[in-house]
Amino acid sequence: QKEVEQNSGPLxxxxxxxxxxxxxxxxxxSQSFFWYRQYSGKSPELIMSIYSNGDKEDGRFTAQxxxxxxxxxxxxxxxxxxxxxxxxxxxxxxxSNTGKLIFxxxxxxxxxx
Amino acid sequence: DVKVTQSSRYLVKRTGEKVFLECVQxxxxxxxxxxxxxxxxxxxLIYFSYDVKMKEKxxxxxxxxxSREKKERFSLILESASTNQTSMYLCAxxxxxxxxxxxxxxxxxxxxxx
Numbered sequence: 701q702k703e704v705e706q707n708s709g710p711l712x713x714x715x716x717x718x719x720x721x722x723x724x725x726x727x728x729x730s731q732s733f734f735w736y737r738q739y740s741g742k743s744p745e746l747i748m749s750i751y752s753n754g755d756k757e758d759g760r761f762t763a764q765x766x767x768x769x770x771x772x773x774x775x776x777x778x779x780x781x782x783x784x785x786x787x788x789x790x791x792x793x794x795x796s797n798t799g800k801l802i803f804x805x806x807x808x809x810x811x812x813x
Numbered sequence: 814d815v816k817v818t819q820s821s822r823y824l825v826k827r828t829g830e831k832v833f834l835e836c837v838q839x840x841x842x843x844x845x846x847x848x849x850x851x852x853x854x855x856x857x858l859i860y861f862s863y864d865v866k867m868k869e870k871x872x873x874x875x876x877x878x879x880s881r882e883k884k885e886r887f888s889l890i891l892e893s894a895s896t897n898q899t900s901m902y903l904c905a906x907x908x909x910x911x912x913x914x915x916x917x918x919x920x921x922x923x924x925x926x927x
Binding site: 746792 | 843
């Protein structure tokens with residue numbers, strides 16, 4: 701079982717819709733969770749961090765964390781063609797004190813005009 | 814803003830050459846990381862460092878070494894470059910209390926080994 705799992709997609713949504721990206725993780729003591737966006741040929745950029753159960757909103761983005769079920773999700777409201785990218789979920793193991801993250805393979809999102 | 818700078822965006826080298834990739838961060842971060850990214854394989858950790866002169870192997874260290882002589886600089890070395898090391902190389906850094914802060918990435922170096 702992979703430590704961090706994401707559906708590779710592509711996930712295709714129409715412009716203006718809500719895109720829902722999901723991520724599950726295997727380490728029950730994980731404490732910190734991050735979402736990165738990566739455009740083709742570019743490096744990953746951080747878009748959300750979440751540390752506590754529940755929802756965290758930042759503009760059109762909402763991260764949701766459920767530690768009991770070991771999943772974290774990212775909702776993108778009013779999706780725009782510029783949101784088309786690969787979204788990486790990253791998890792910090794609770795047993796790590798070096799800042800090491802475990803990355804999922806990423807979900808490719810396509811927003812169609 | 815965190816700034817992670819990689820020395821080259823594109824690099825072309827020949828098989829057997831010794832190749833140096835340099836990374837500098839300006840946030841006084843304790844942790845620095847080197848990844849490679851290939852289509853369909855995601856991000857793979859090569860080496861990381863949690864302090865000056867300290868290093869740990871990641872998932873794919875074979876054929877690589879690293880050096881961290883100063884806190885802000887982390888170098889990746891391909892001892893004898895081979896064609897299967899053609900890839901995008903990404904450097905990242907992180908820090909903060911409890912080491913629970915995100916990693917911040919440089920722009921990447923696209924390395925081609927001919």
